[in-house]
Amino acid sequence: MMTVTETGKGNAQIRDAICAHADWKRRLSECIDKGALEKTADEISRNDQCAFGQWLASLSTDPDDPSMEKFEMIKGLHARFHREAGKIAVNVEGGDRSAARELYESPGFRRLTNSLILNLNDWREDFRDILNR
Template sequence: MDPRELNKAMAAHGVWKVRLREAIANGTSEFDPFTVSQDHECEFGKWLYRIPDADRPPAFWEKVKELHEQFHREAGRILHLALSGKGEEALARVSDLRGDFVQTSIELTNTLQAWKEAASAG
C-alpha cells in the first residue's frame, strides 16, 4: 500500500468542498450531480476499487468504501440543490458541523489518516 495514494484521496476530497462552495456561490458547475454522487467516478474511487481483494486491509478498506460512498452521495445532493436554485439549503448542508456531509467528511479523513499511518508503519 502506497501512503501517497491516501494523501491524494484526502487532498481530492478537500477540493470537493471548494467545488461545492463555488457551485453554491455561482449556481453552476462543470460537474453534474449524478456523476458526483457515484463513488467510483473520482480518481480515488477508481483506485480504491482496483485494490485486489487480498490487499484490502479489513480494518480500513470496508469503512473507507462506505464513508466514501456516503461522501459522494451527499456531495451529489448538495450539488443538485446548488444547481436547482436552492443555494441556501446547499450552503446549510455543506456548513452544518453536525450534518451528514461534514460528519462523513471528518470521519473519512480520520479513517484515511489512520490507514495511511498503518501503511507507513508496516
C-alpha cells in the same frame, strides 16, 4: 485486481485522496456560491468518478493483507460522502443555493467529511507501518 501492498501506492494514493477531497469540498462551496457545478449532480454522487474511488475499485480485499483492515469502512465512508455531496449538487442544479448551503454546512456533512479524512489518515499510517517493516 491487486492489493494495496502489491501496488506499493497506498500511502501516495491516500495522501492524494486527502488533498483532493479537501480541495474538492472547497470547490463545491464555490459552486454553491456561483450557482453552477463543474460536474453533474449524478457524477458527483457517484463514488467511482474521482481518482481515489477508481483506485479503491481496483483493489482486492485479501484477508491476509493487513493494509485492508479498514478498506470496507473507508469504501463506505467514501461512498456516503459522494451521495451526500450529490444531494447538495442536486440543490445547486435546481437553483436552490440556500438549501445547498444548508446541507453543505450541516453538522452531518461536516462529521462525515471529517470522519472520512480522519480515517484516511489512520489508513495511511497503516500503510506506512507495513512499508517500514
